[in-house]
Amino acid sequence: MNIGSGAFARTQALVIDSNANSRSLMTAQLRELGVGHVRQATRIRDARVILETQPYDIVLCDYYFDGSELSGQDLLDELRREQLLPYATVFVMVTGEASYAKVAEAAEAALDAYLVKPYTSAALAERLASARHRKHELKAIFEAIDAKEFAEAADLCLARFESRGAYWLYAARIGAELMLRLERHDQARQLYEAIIAARTVPWARLGVARTEVASGNLSAARRTLETLIGEMPDQADSYDLMGRVQMEQGEIGAALATYRTAATLTPGCLSRQQHFGALAFYAGEREESLKMLERSVAQGLRSKLFDWHSLALIGLMRFDAKDNKGLKYAQDALMQGMERAPRDPRLQRFDLLLRGLRLLMDRRLADALQNAREFARMVDHEDFDLEGASLLLALWVRMARQDIQLSEMETLANRIGLRFCSSKSATEVMVCMAEAHEPTTQLLRDAHSRIFAVSETAMRHAMRGDARTGVLLLLEQGSTSLNAKLIDMAALVLKRYRDRIADPETLEPRIEALQKRYVQSSGQGLKAARAAGGMALRS
Numbered sequence: 001m002n003i004g005s006g007a008f009a010r011t012q013a014l015v016i017d018s019n020a021n022s023r024s025l026m027t028a029q030l031r032e033l034g035v036g037h038v039r040q041a042t043r044i045r046d047a048r049v050i051l052e053t054q055p056y057d058i059v060l061c062d063y064y065f066d067g068s069e070l071s072g073q074d075l076l077d078e079l080r081r082e083q084l085l086p087y088a089t090v091f092v093m094v095t096g097e098a099s100y101a102k103v104a105e106a107a108e109a110a111l112d113a114y115l116v117k118p119y120t121s122a123a124l125a126e127r128l129a130s131a132r133h134r135k136h137e138l139k140a141i142f143e144a145i146d147a148k149e150f151a152e153a154a155d156l157c158l159a160r161f162e163s164r165g166a167y168w169l170y171a172a173r174i175g176a177e178l179m180l181r182l183e184r185h186d187q188a189r190q191l192y193e194a195i196i197a198a199r200t201v202p203w204a205r206l207g208v209a210r211t212e213v214a215s216g217n218l219s220a221a222r223r224t225l226e227t228l229i230g231e232m233p234d235q236a237d238s239y240d241l242m243g244r245v246q247m248e249q250g251e252i253g254a255a256l257a258t259y260r261t262a263a264t265l266t267p268g269c270l271s272r273q274q275h276f277g278a279l280a281f282y283a284g285e286r287e288e289s290l291k292m293l294e295r296s297v298a299q300g301l302r303s304k305l306f307d308w309h310s311l312a313l314i315g316l317m318r319f320d321a322k323d324n325k326g327l328k329y330a331q332d333a334l335m336q337g338m339e340r341a342p343r344d345p346r347l348q349r350f351d352l353l354l355r356g357l358r359l360l361m362d363r364r365l366a367d368a369l370q371n372a373r374e375f376a377r378m379v380d381h382e383d384f385d386l387e388g389a390s391l392l393l394a395l396w397v398r399m400a401r402q403d404i405q406l407s408e409m410e411t412l413a414n415r416i417g418l419r420f421c422s423s424k425s426a427t428e429v430m431v432c433m434a435e436a437h438e439p440t441t442q443l444l445r446d447a448h449s450r451i452f453a454v455s456e457t458a459m460r461h462a463m464r465g466d467a468r469t470g471v472l473l474l475l476e477q478g479s480t481s482l483n484a485k486l487i488d489m490a491a492l493v494l495k496r497y498r499d500r501i502a503d504p505e506t507l508e509p510r511i512e513a514l515q516k517r518y519v520q521s522s523g524q525g526l527k528a529a530r531a532a533g534g535m536a537l538r539s
Contacts, residue, residue, distance in 0.1 A: 008030075008033050008034040008035040008036065008058075008128075009034055009035075009036050010036055011035050011036055011037075011057035011058055012035075012036065012037045012038075012039070012056050012057050012058070013030050013035045013037070013038045013039070013056060013057065013058040013059070013060065014038075014039050014040075014041060014047065014050060014051065014056045014058070014059045014060070015027050015030070015038060015039070015040045015041070015060045015061075016040075016041045016042075016044070016047040016059065016060070016061040016062060016072065016075070017040075017042070017060075017061070017062040017065075017094070018042050018043065018062070018065045018066050018067075018068070019062070019066070020042075022062060022094075023040050023042070026060050026094070027040060029121045029124050030058070030060070030124075032121055033121070033124070033125055033128070035058065039056075043065070043068065044065060044068060044070040044071075044072070044074070044075050044268065045070070045299055045300065045303070047061070047075060048075060048078070048079070048270075048300075048303055048305070049302050049303055049304075051079060051084065051085060052084050052303060052304040052305075053304075055086050055088075055089060056089055057088070057089065057090065058089070058090045058092070058128065059089060059090070059091045059092065060092050060094060061075065061076070061091065061092070061093055061094065062093075062094045062095075063093055063094065063095040063096070064095075064096065068268065069267040069268040070267075070268030070269075071268075072093050072094075072095075073093065074266050074268050074269055076091055076093070077236075077237075077266070077269075078269055078270065078271060078305065081237075081271070082271065082304075082305055084304065084305075087135075087138075087141075087142045087145060087174070088135055088142055090112045090113070090128060090131040090132060090135065091112050091113075092112060092113045092114065092115060092124075092127060092128070092131070093113075093114040093115070094114070094115045094117065094119075095114060095115070095116055095117065096116070096117050112131040112134070113127040113128070113130060113131045114127075115127060134166075134167050134170065137166050137167055138160075138167060138170070138171060138174075140156055141153050141156045141157055141160075141171065141174060144156060145174075145178075150178050150181055150182055151178075151182060153174070153175075153178055154175050154178035154179050154182060154184070156171075156175075157171040157172060157174050157175025157176075157178065158172075158175050158187075158191065160172075160175075161175060161191065161194070161195075169195070169198075169199065169201075172191060172194075172195050173195075173203065173204075173207075175191060176188050176191045176192050176195070176204075176207050177207075179191065180207075180210060180211065180214055183214070185211045185214050185215040186211075186215075188207065188210075188211045188214075189207075189208055189211040189212075192204045192205075192207035192208045192211065193208060195207075196208075202228070202232055202235055203237075205224065205228050206225075206228060206235070206237055206238055206241065208224055209221045209224040209225050209228065209238075209241055210241060212224060213241065213244065213245060213248075218245050218248055218249060221241070221245050222242070222245050225238055225241060225242045225245065226242075229242065234265060236262045236265040236266050236269075236272070239258050239259065239261050239262035239265070240259075240262055240272070240275075242258050243255045243258040243259045243262065243275070243279070246258060247279075247425050248423070248424075248425050249424065249425070250423075250424035250425050250427075250428050252279065252282050252283050252425075252428055252429075252432070253283055255279055256276075256279045256280060256282075256283045256285065259272065259275050259276040259279050260276055262275075262276070263275075263276040263292070268299075270296055270299060270300040270303060270305045270306065271305050271307075273292050273293075273295060273296040273299075274292075274293065274296050274306075274307050274309075274310050276292050277289045277290075277292035277293035277296065277310060277313070278293075278309065278310070278313060280292060281293075281313045281316075281317070281432075282428075282429055282432040282433075283432070284432070286317055286320075289313065289317065290314065290317045293310045293313055293314050294314060296310055297310060297311065297314070297333060301333060301336065308334060308337050308346070308347060308350055309350070309387060311330045311333055311334045311350060311354070312330075312350045312353050312354070312391055314326075314330045315327055315330040315331065315353065315354045315357055316353075316357070316394055316398075318330060319357040319360070319361060319398065320398075322361075324358075324361050327354070327357055327358060327361060328358070330354060331351075331354040331355070331358060334347065334350055334351060334354060338351060345381075345383055346387075346388070349375070349378065349388045349391060349392075350391070352371060352374060352375040352395075353375070353391045353392075353394070353395055355371055356368055356371040356372055356375065356395050356399075357395070357398070359371055360398060360399065360402055365402060365404055368399060368402075368404070369399070369404055369406075372395055372396060372399055373408075375392050375395065376392060376396075376408075376412055378392075379392070379412070379415055379416060379419070380415075380482065382517045382518060385420075386420045386426055386429070386430075389416045389419070389420045389430070390429055390430055390433040391433070392412075392416065393413065393416055393430060393433050393434060393440065394433045394434075394435070396409055396412060396413075396440075397433075397434055397435050397437045397440060398435075400437060409440075410439065410443065413434075413439075413440045413443045413444065414443050414447060416430070416444075416447075417430070417443055417444040417446070417447025417448065418447045418450065418451065418481040418483060419481055419482045419483050419484075420483075421444055421445075421447045421448035421451060422448075422451055422483055422484065422485035422486075423485070424448075427444060427445065427447075427448040430444050431444055431445070451481070451483055451485065451486065454473065454474070454477045454486060455474075455485070455486065455489055457470075457473060458470035458471070458473045458474045458489065458490075458493065459493070461473065462493050462496070462497055465500070467493055467494075467496075467497035467500050467501050468500075468501045468502065468503075468507075470493050470497075471490050471493050471494050471501065471507055471511075472507075474486050474487070474489050474490035474493065475487075475490050475507070475510060475511065475514070478490055478514060478518075479514055482518045484518055484519040487511065487514045487515055487518060487519055488515065488519060490507075490511050490514075491511045491512075491515060494507055494508060494511060
């Protein structure tokens with residue numbers, strides 16, 4: 001592909017390198033090629049924030065950074081995983097001989113190009129030209145994605161794969177990801193398996209496991225992941241998915257060990273730090289949790305990948321340690337998020353939690369009770385979710401230990417349990433948040449048993465030829481408890497046994513109305529649980 005003097009005139013580039021001389025050289029080379037605007041970053045965390053807020057046409061990133069646990073590959077992986085890097089961006093990794101093997105392996109998957117030091121301006125121009133040519137060849141796919149025409153984009157990818165057109169392997173990876181998003185699980189699995197048959201690549205085998213999780217086949221996913229981890233123990237993405245499977249199966253301790261491994265493999269990855277810190281909290285490993293979550297605050301508070309839930313957990317731990325200064329630090333940090341999005345209901349819930357903990361710490365018990373009741377009034381809100389419920393429960397349990405008369409606590413815990421204890425994993429998280437408060441713990445486990453019993457009874461009705469009674473039972477209990485699983489099951493049973501139900505058209509609108517209000521708004525339900533592998537604390 002020919003590069004004329006004006007080929008890059010309108011492009012914007014970002015150079016990421018901790019070495020001033022290398023940065024200057026890369027910047028000069030880009031300007032020689034005619035790149036219109038070049039920005040520089042010296043640290044991975046700064047580059048991440050820059051790329052989150054503004055798209056760039058070209059990114060030149062060094063692999064190794066002095067004094068940092070993060071590599072350029074870690075940055076690329078995180079941006080790709082969180083869908084923060086546009087497909088149209090050309091990402092070029094610059095590496096020394098020592099890290100060449102790792103970068104070359106990554107290039108086959110999601111990397112656009114790589115350069116081995118020392119390199120010439122001509123080599124850089126050639127790599128950029130090749131990468132831009134691939135972007136041009138796949139332009140129709142990228143345009144469909146930008147227009148949110150995901151089905152069209154997936155079909156274009158599939159056609160290129162089947163014809164073995166130019167860049168078919170790259171297109172196949174994008175297509176499989178799109179099919180997972182579109183819930184075309186069988187097609188995604190077939191595509192991943194066809195990729196494996198054509199050319200064995202680790203990401204395709206991981207993709208098979210992802211389709212198994214998405215379709216609810218956790219046992220098969222676990223077997224696939226165990227094999228993959230055994231053969232490739234350094235692939236952190238496999239541990240991410242295995243941890244989600246273990247959480248769905250209610251194995252918090254095993255999931256913690258798995259996420260610990262993932263975080264150790266990529267010590268600078270912000271999202272893994274926070275996943276690990278949250279799981280350590282649920283598993284009772286509070287010292288480890290506090291260390292990891294406060295580290296994520298220090299490294300990523302300005303990043304879009306930062307999850308403000310980390311501050312809520314830090315606040316709970318600082319309160320338990322009677323650390324008023326640490327609790328105030330968490331509250332002050334949350335204010336940065338509140339200033340950006342003052343009407344965000346999720347941040348408002350975190351604010352109520354931290355404010356309540358401060359009032360308890362200051363022994364302003366009457367004000368603390370009023371604050372807790374304000375929080376509790378949100379329980380029946382349409383967008384209230386498992387995350388909010390777990391934090392509300394944590395606050396009330398701590399109030400119960402302050403000798404405050406809480407006449408409504410039993411009713412509140414029962415209400416929370418019936419709405420959110422839909423699965424083993426959700427129940428175990430809630431029990432962890434109850435902090436061994438026996439009356440509350442028992443109420444949560446009883447609620448889970450009741451939800452399970454309703455589900456079983458409804459399915460028995462359906463399988464014995466009385467599907468309408470099963471749907472009505474799920475509708476009645478779902479509308480009373482607001483439990484997303486029961487509401488989703490009503491839709492599932494109606495769809496499966498529609499031909500055997502006399503009046504499906506009268507039941508369908510009622511179910512859809514409940515789904516819209518209490519499943520979609522809260523991000524809970526069967527689909528959300530499968531997508532998040534049991535970690536669906538929020539949508």
